Amino acid sequence: MTTPRQPSSNGLNQQVYVTLADYLRRDPAALHPDDSLRDDLGLDSLQTIELVYQVESAFDLQIPDEDFGRLRTIGDVVTYLGERTGSIHNHSSPAQPSIKAKKPSTRTTTPTPSRKGQSRPRTKT
Amino acid sequence: MAARVVITGMGIVSPIGIGVTPFWKAALRGQSGITAIESFGDLPMDGYRSRIAGQIHQFQPPDPSDDKFSSRVDRYAQMALMATREAIEDSGLCLEEERAERLGVMAGVGMGGMMMGERELTNLYESQKPHRVHPNFIPTITLNSASGIIALAVGAKGPNLTISTACSSSIHAIGQAMQCIRHGQADMMVAVGADASITPLVFAGFCSLRALSTKYHAQPHLASRPFDRGRDGFVMGEGAGTLILESLQHATRRKARVYAELVGYASTSEAYHMVIPKEDGLDIARTMTLALQDAKVEPRQVDYVNAHATSTIVGDEVEVKGLRAVFGKRANTILVNATKSLIGHTLGAAGAIATIATTLSLNNKVIHPTLNYTDPDPLCALPGISSKSQKKSLRIALVNAFGFGSNNGVLVLKKFP
Numbered sequence: 434m435t436t437p438r439q440p441s442s443n444g445l446n447q448q449v450y451v452t453l454a455d456y457l458r459r460d461p462a463a464l465h466p467d468d469s470l471r472d473d474l475g476l477d478s479l480q481t482i483e484l485v486y487q488v489e490s491a492f493d494l495q496i497p498d499e500d501f502g503r504l505r506t507i508g509d510v511v512t513y514l515g516e517r518t519g520s521i522h523n524h525s526s527p528a529q530p531s532i533k534a535k536k537p538s539t540r541t542t543t544p545t546p547s548r549k550g551q552s553r554p555r556t557k558t
Numbered sequence: 559m560a561a562r563v564v565i566t567g568m569g570i571v572s573p574i575g576i577g578v579t580p581f582w583k584a585a586l587r588g589q590s591g592i593t594a595i596e597s598f599g600d601l602p603m604d605g606y607r608s609r610i611a612g613q614i615h616q617f618q619p620p621d622p623s624d625d626k627f628s629s630r631v632d633r634y635a636q637m638a639l640m641a642t643r644e645a646i647e648d649s650g651l652c653l654e655e656e657r658a659e660r661l662g663v664m665a666g667v668g669m670g671g672m673m674m675g676e677r678e679l680t681n682l683y684e685s686q687k688p689h690r691v692h693p694n695f696i697p698t699i700t701l702n703s704a705s706g707i708i709a710l711a712v713g714a715k716g717p718n719l720t721i722s723t724a725c726s727s728s729i730h731a732i733g734q735a736m737q738c739i740r741h742g743q744a745d746m747m748v749a750v751g752a753d754a755s756i757t758p759l760v761f762a763g764f765c766s767l768r769a770l771s772t773k774y775h776a777q778p779h780l781a782s783r784p785f786d787r788g789r790d791g792f793v794m795g796e797g798a799g800t801l802i803l804e805s806l807q808h809a810t811r812r813k814a815r816v817y818a819e820l821v822g823y824a825s826t827s828e829a830y831h832m833v834i835p836k837e838d839g840l841d842i843a844r845t846m847t848l849a850l851q852d853a854k855v856e857p858r859q860v861d862y863v864n865a866h867a868t869s870t871i872v873g874d875e876v877e878v879k880g881l882r883a884v885f886g887k888r889a890n891t892i893l894v895n896a897t898k899s900l901i902g903h904t905l906g907a908a909g910a911i912a913t914i915a916t917t918l919s920l921n922n923k924v925i926h927p928t929l930n931y932t933d934p935d936p937l938c939a940l941p942g943i944s945s946k947s948q949k950k951s952l953r954i955a956l957v958n959a960f961g962f963g964s965n966n967g968v969l970v971l972k973k974f975p
Contacts, residue, residue, distance in 0.1 A: 486766060
């Protein structure tokens, strides 16, 4: 496993939001820590895997399968990367108001219903 | 009226045995073929999330000086050729006495010649010498290299096709070979499935897809555990399986031993997602129903299902939903097992190997265990699944296979006569 970078907390937040926004093709300011990757952002399991892959690339680390299931919201991703990189952080996105307006729907695919407690992706093979 | 189609020969190259007899003995005693991958040459395994596979350590391709066919193709096609030679010998077919135009080959291949593909690509970038790409590169990596080399080796001049539908490839190869005979395009078909792509890149790809088991590196034999609560993804395997299909008329005329009759086949798409099965299992159920209709068999007549059951969390659950939708209460009495619990998921070979296991079960009145089914997951448990082999007189059996690309295939086999 490679040595993770050590960004400052604000720098980390910034980098996480930019990475996620880049994959989602959205403005980083439109993302909220409570956004569920599946229910709010409409990501299916493969898209979630792709997003985590982007995060792994950006932060030069490998996220094991047993940790993958923890990453359910944007805030989860920030918290997790904070733990992995040793940075202290808060959950607010770097360029957004404290009270967030209702988000526009970003669902581009039909989300699959979750199985309670499921911690692994859902592939067919 | 469409010709009836029977199975008259079988051959197999698998992680638990090369040859049908060794495979079947190992299957019945519940032997696991899953082992640790030591390394990919100079590439250590540390960076791989999964580090186990159903590898065939004892497979040795024939000496090139003895076999001009094997030496020209990749590992998967060498396995396909080996399985096919066994199947033809097993069938008792004397090819010199048969019309070559009436013998065809239908191959199911998921990944193809990735071993050579990866090697040559690596060499090209390292050497920067395009002229050093092997002249046999293209004919080796084309997906029909197995069906092609088999036709050359056995002199089959009938239909020669390759079907690539990922994990269900060889179910469709067998089904389409059956259709060739039904429709009079051939009297005999070599239906073969093969894949041998436990390679650095393909394996990394499946790891990145987070589709593989990662929890059982220290105990690889526990990793493939369909329908069990502790399952955490599939285990990749390699291998080949071949069935010789013939019209009943042709088999009867030459007094061939008939293992079983192939009576039904269905192919559908879920048109849903490239890698995720539809959660309600209804398209899987629809595929089984269509195959039973093709076979003119009622669900209540089915005794046994060789399930696709890859040991993924959702896949196994969805398949059982499909079984319950088709069979209703009978789902609680039919026997069900998962060949992948023994050998992992051999991708393009999986359907053919499962069909061979099913044919042997019809003949021997016994099904092999579903290995590691020790803590049944309530979401996909069925009374007919067991970690031990089960003896029962069987008449009708289904073989399921589902693949990336949202596709499903089901075969129906009948004991003969």
